[in-house]
Amino acid sequence: MKTAKAQRLNHFQTGIFASLDDKKNELVKMGRTIYNLSIGTPDFKPHPSVMKAVSEACLDAENFKYALTEIDELTETLIHYYKDRFSVEICKEEITAVHGSQEGIGHIGLALCNKGDVVLLPDPGYPIFEVGAYFGEAEMHFYPLLEKNNYLPCLKELDEDVLKRTKFIILSYPSNPVGAVATRQMYMEVIELAKKYGFIIINDNAYSDIIFDGNESFSFLSIPGAKDVGIEFYSLSKSFNITGARISFAIGNKEVIDAFKLLRSQYDFGVFKPVQYGAIAAMKLDRSVVEEQRLQYQKRRDALCGNLRKIGWNVPDSKGTMFVWAPLPKGYNNSVEFCNLLMEKTGVICTPGAAFGKNGEGYVRFALVKDADELEKIVDVIASSGIIK
Ligand SMILES: Cc1ncc(COP(=O)(O)O)c(C=O)c1O
Structure with a gap:
């Protein structure tokens, strides 16, 4: 058989995500707790x-x-x-x-x-x-x-x-x-x-x-x-x-x-x-349904960004979306390496900014897919890992 894959598909690189996935599977096998904040699928239910x-x-x-x-x-x-x-x-x-x-x-x-x-x-x-x-x-x-x-x-x-x-x-x-x-x-x-x-x-x-x-x-x-x-x-x-x-x-x-x-x-x-x-x-x-959910997202945003700032990671508040765009903490400059390290030390999974383009390097993205209390706990886990210098 000739090569099945059309040349046009060579444009699509899966490298970054594949390496993060391998790491995640390795940690799951070891029985580690995983906090997946990488995927933008809401945990809220449809009405x-x-x-x-x-x-x-x-x-x-x-x-x-x-x-x-x-x-x-x-x-x-x-x-x-x-x-x-x-x-x-x-x-x-x-x-x-x-x-x-x-x-x-x-x-x-x-x-x-x-x-x-x-x-x-x-x-x-x-x-x-x-x-x-x-x-x-x-x-x-x-x-x-x-x-x-x-x-x-x-x-x-x-x-x-x-x-x-x-x-x-x-x-x-x-x-x-x-x-x-x-x-x-x-x-x-x-x-x-x-x-x-x-x-x-x-x-x-x-x-x-x-x-x-x-x-x-x-x-x-x-x-x-x-x-x-x-x-x-x-x-x-x-x-x-x-x-x-x-x-x-x-x-x-x-x-x-x-x-x-x-x-x-x-x-x-x-x-x-x-x-x-x-x-x-x-x-x-009724619009109140969507409004209630919006307030929940804002509460989550406050819990994540506010608490990360308290532990010395200077993450600005998102103004919208279900995501937080965090500049890498002091001492780190490669988003893929940082995501791997964060996952290894804390079980927290986020997405490297480099996956979103050249100007995304230097950042990671967190998805607000856990409730505010859980996000607070996740920040505690990050704090006790010593990853924030
Ligand atoms: C900016 C942006 N556009 C479009 C989409 C896809 O939306 P849909 O579910 O309508 O395909 C997403 C999903 O995460 C998104 O973040």
Whole structure:
């Protein structure tokens, strides 16, 4: 047999995670206690009404047929939801459901890019951003997200030649992994630039319901002019704890959505109908459910960041997302080595910043997937290991 793996897959490195996984398995075999703060899967449960809607829909044989497209009730619910939640008017033609933003963003480059187009991506950034651009055979340019700029992009520093060749930019706030939030002003500036150079904005809005300290949660589509130049991926996964159900939406500029739908119609037969019913139930929940959860995340953030600071690890508070972006403690400068050492000495697993791009080196990411009391205990374990010098 010829080599099975296509050359294009050589782009994807699994090295960092494989070495951390080996170490984890070794510790588990030794019977050590593991505190896994590396994976962004919420430990909160979906609301009972969401589970009920999915399970009831599963009892109707009709719902096992190809969905092909969104059921009308789902589209209508999303339209009302965007109006109530974000004061944004959208219509049916501006929406397509995806099997999670991950899948959507991974495919968008195929619908939009020609070989050699430039795609602008955040560094550090969520890894799927690069995948969409790579499959679209685009030339990737990484814009740095730096602490000194509050992790906001400085696009004016980019070469005019790059901007002229840019097909799309990905923005994502509140942002994974850096836990930063954006200002409306930043979006207004990028929209102005997109209009000047004719590029598209893809906004990834995965954490609109996990935002702290009174920072404003908004949709990119609420910024004047946004729909002229861009779309937003809106994920239900984290707001409603349905990461495994795989449903999110691409919403916005009709020309972009049309191209995306044309691509999707080649390989996709729509989201399983019971999942669509679950999404409807989720978007109809009282906002207090999501608000209660947001406060829990904030409490967790306070427990982790506040207590790490008390033991001498100077970790700033995240402003949003379910993540904490921690600069390496004094005396360490390699995030992979630090993660390995932390795991060995304490059983705590976090993700090396280097996994998110060049500018992620020097940091590690913790996921807030344990309750506040447990996080406090985890900090005690870190303190007694002597790893913080
Ligand atoms: C920034 C960001 N975008 C998108 C996703 C994927 O979301 P979904 O579950 O809708 O695929 C994640 C998941 O962790 C994420 O952190």
